[in-house]
Amino acid sequence: MIKKYYESDADLEKISSSTIAVLGYGSQGRGQALNLRDSGLNVIIGIREGKSRNAAVEDGFEIYGVSEAAKKADIIMVLLPDEKQAEVYREDIRPFLADGNCLMFSHGFNVHYGQIVPPANVDVVMVAPKGPGHMVRRTYEDGKGVPGLIAIEQDYTGNAKDIALAYAKGIGSTRAVVLETTFREETETDLFGEQAVLCGGVTCLVKAGFETLVAAGYAPEMAYLEVLHELKLIVDLIYEGGFTKMRDSISNTAQYGDLTRGPRVIGAESYDAMEEILCEIQTGEFAKEWILENMVNRPVFNALNRADEEHLIEEVGAELRSMMPQFKKD
Numbered sequence: 098m099i100k101k102y103y104e105s106d107a108d109l110e111k112i113s114s115s116t117i118a119v120l121g122y123g124s125q126g127r128g129q130a131l132n133l134r135d136s137g138l139n140v141i142i143g144i145r146e147g148k149s150r151n152a153a154v155e156d157g158f159e160i161y162g163v164s165e166a167a168k169k170a171d172i173i174m175v176l177l178p179d180e181k182q183a184e185v186y187r188e189d190i191r192p193f194l195a196d197g198n199c200l201m202f203s204h205g206f207n208v209h210y211g212q213i214v215p216p217a218n219v220d221v222v223m224v225a226p227k228g229p230g231h232m233v234r235r236t237y238e239d240g241k242g243v244p245g246l247i248a249i250e251q252d253y254t255g256n257a258k259d260i261a262l263a264y265a266k267g268i269g270s271t272r273a274v275v276l277e278t279t280f281r282e283e284t285e286t287d288l289f290g291e292q293a294v295l296c297g298g299v300t301c302l303v304k305a306g307f308e309t310l311v312a313a314g315y316a317p318e319m320a321y322l323e324v325l326h327e328l329k330l331i332v333d334l335i336y337e338g339g340f341t342k343m344r345d346s347i348s349n350t351a352q353y354g355d356l357t358r359g360p361r362v363i364g365a366e367s368y369d370a371m372e373e374i375l376c377e378i379q380t381g382e383f384a385k386e387w388i389l390e391n392m393v394n395r396p397v398f399n400a401l402n403r404a405d406e407e408h409l410i411e412e413v414g415a416e417l418r419s420m421m422p423q424f425k426k427d
């Protein structure tokens with residue numbers, strides 16, 4: 098049985114006298130740093146010049162270059178882009194690691210695939226919120242938390258788990274639930290989830306539905322509201338109460354269509370593709386592809402991303418959302 102932890106299992110005192118360096122101030126960096134500070138912990142930011150450095154300044158943090166922050170800290174949370182972590186680690190983190198430091202990650206990619214090999218005299222720990230960084234912050238501000246994972250790769254001090262749990266409490270995750278996993282399990286399931294379901298699966302499903310309706314002569318605006326806008330409302334019900342709550346809310350007609358037609362859309366071919374995608378993750382093939390893609394300046398990433406940015410669904414969506422009060426910025 099997987100181990101689960103809640104508020105009373107974690108003690109902020111375990112890290113209350115530690116200096117925590119959050120390296121990177123992007124999606125996770127900002128969310129986690131603000132939550133840790135609001136939980137009363139000592140946070141400094143390690144960041145290079147640029148837009149997100151300015152955001153950290155505006156948010157009132159003590160700011161340093163990456164190497165300086167790594168040197169000052171007891172706990173070093175690496176929230177840089179996965180594809181940059183190995184290089185920054187070699188140049189700006191590794192030389193400044195001190196005996197007994199805790200090196201922390203929110204995703205296991207670099208440690209699991211051997212791009213970062215920490216020395217034996219530090220703890221190596223993961224605290225990974227299971228949600229986007231902006232939601233880590235928003236949920237914490239609402240008095241709740243995004244569920245999280247902890248994993249211990251190396252327990253040099255004997256305190257690694259207490260530190261991980263305290264950090265998870267600091268970012269709000271123990272308010273929901275924290276599961277104990279391994280770097281391998283987190284890395285493989287996280288990559289699979291975002292590729293096959295959460296990001297890749299969903300965007301392709303929505304695009305396919307949109308393109309099918311538009312090709313059949315229906316208005317793009319109709320198609321957008323049907324397959325994208327309403328998706329959130331349906332997912333909210335699933336999120337709150339599973340398929341059962343969603344199916345209680347929709348019509349019997351929708352439910353019959355759901356039960357009989359859904360498996361035709363996600364059929365044997367999709368199961369085969371999912372298995373193949375998981376296998377590429379498990380064998381390291383995906384990791385190698387992504388590392389090499391970055392070495393040649395991301396030609397595939399850029400071309401595919403540009404095509405999706407220029408897709409009709411984005412144009413129609415931007416226009417429709419601009420009229421909806423829920424998307425207006427104050």
Ligand SMILES: NC(=O)c1ccc[n+]([C@@H]2O[C@H](COP(=O)([O-])OP(=O)(O)OC[C@H]3O[C@@H](n4cnc5c(N)ncnc54)[C@H](O)[C@@H]3O)[C@@H](O)[C@H]2O)c1
Binds near residue numbers: 123124177179
């Ligand atoms: N985005 C998420 O919601 C999410 C969720 C769970 C886990 N994670 C993990 O969290 C980590 C951070 O991801 P993210 O999406 O928050 O990253 P991000 O791209 O949003 O932010 C990265 C930050 O690092 C800074 N940075 C980039 N290159 C740098 C360099 N060479 N030196 C110094 N600073 C540099 C950027 O300016 C930015 O502040 C990754 O390991 C990712 O897998 C992310």
Ligand SMILES: CC(C)(O)[C@@H](O)C(=O)O
Binds near residue numbers: 227228229230291
């Ligand atoms: C938010 C996600 C997709 O869950 C995360 O894993 C990421 O890589 O951004």
Ligand SMILES: [Mg+2]
Binds near residue numbers: 287
């Ligand atoms: Mg991920």
Ligand SMILES: [Mg+2]
Binds near residue numbers: 227
């Ligand atoms: Mg994820």
